[in-house]
Amino acid sequence: LSRDLDKWRITFVDTGLNSAIGERLRRVRRFVEDEPMFLANYADVFTDAPLPDMIQRLGSSSAVASLLAVPPQSSHHVVDVAEDGLITQVTPVRDLRQWENGGYFVLRPEIFEYLNEGEDLVEDALPRLIAQRRVLAYPYKGYWSPADTVKERAQLEEMYHRGQCPWMVWDP
Numbered sequence: 001l002s003r004d005l006d007k008w009r010i011t012f013v014d015t016g017l018n019s020a021i022g023e024r025l026r027r028v029r030r031f032v033e034d035e036p037m038f039l040a041n042y043a044d045v046f047t048d049a050p051l052p053d054m055i056q057r058l059g060s061s062s063a064v065a066s067l068l069a070v071p072p073q074s075s076h077h078v079v080d081v082a083e084d085g086l087i088t089q090v091t092p093v094r095d096l097r098q099w100e101n102g103g104y105f106v107l108r109p110e111i112f113e114y115l116n117e118g119e120d121l122v123e124d125a126l127p128r129l130i131a132q133r134r135v136l137a138y139p140y141k142g143y144w145s146p147a148d149t150v151k152e153r154a155q156l157e158e159m160y161h162r163g164q165c166p167w168m169v170w171d172p
Contacts, residue, residue, distance in 0.1 A: 020120040026112065033109045040121075042103035046156065046167035047144040049104060054138045058106040061136060064129050065111055067122075068102030069137035070144040099137065102144055143167060 011031055015024035025040060032038040037058060039051065049068050058066040074093040082088050101122060114125040129135045143166040147153050159165060 020118065022115045022119040022121040022125055023117065025107075025121060026115055026117065029109075029112050033112065035109065037106055037108055040105045040107060044147045045103040045144065046147065047102065047104065047140070048142055048166050048169050049102070049138070049140045049144065051104070051106075054104070054106050057138060058108070058136060062134065063136045064108045064114070064134045065126060066106040066136040066138055067126075068104035068144070069099035069139045070102040071141060072096055072098060072100050073144070073146065099139060102140065103146075106138075 011028075013028050013031070015027040019027070021040075021042075037055060039055075047068065047070075054066060054068065072093045076093050078091045078093055078096065079087045080089040080091075105121070111121075111125060111129075114128045115121065116124070119125060126135055145152065145156060145167070147156055165171075
C-alpha cells in the first residue's frame with residue numbers, strides 16, 4: 001500500500017450520542033454529498049476486506065449502497081424443535097447459508113434521498129432500496145471480527161500483543 005495520508009482530509013463531527021446510524025450519516029451529508037461515493041463503517045469491527053474492490057463493484061453498478069456481508073461468527077448452534085419439544089436437528093450457526101452485515105458500507109450520496117430524520121440506515125433506508133434492487137452485498141470470507149463484547153475485545157488485544165493483526169493491511 002502506498003502512503004497517501006498527505007492527501008487525506010479528516011473531519012470529526014459530533015453526530016449525537018444516541019443517534020441512529022442513518023441519522024449520523026444525515027449529519028455529515030454536507031461533507032460527502034459532492035463525492036461520487038463515500039465509505040461508512042461501524043467503528044467496532046476489524047477486517048482485511050479489499051475496500052478498493054468494494055468501491056469498484058459499487059461504481060460499476062447502478063446500486064446506491066453496498067455492504068460487506070460476512071458469514072455468521074457465532075460459535076453457538078441452532079436447534080430445530082418439533083411440536084412435542086424434541087430436537088430434530090442441531091446446526092452450527094457458522095454452517096447456515098445466511099450472511100450477516102459486516103458493518104462496512106460503500107454509499108452514493110443518493111442514499112440521503114432514502115434516509116428520513118432519525119432513521120436507521122440498515123433498518124429503514126436499505127429496505128426501501130432493496131425493494132428497488134439497488135443494494136449490493138460484497139460477500140467476504142476473509143478476516144472479519146467484531147469487537148462488541150469484552151471477550152471479543154480481549155481476543156483482539158491478545159492478537160495485537162502477539163503481532164497477529166490480519167486487519168492491519170497497511171502494516172504487514
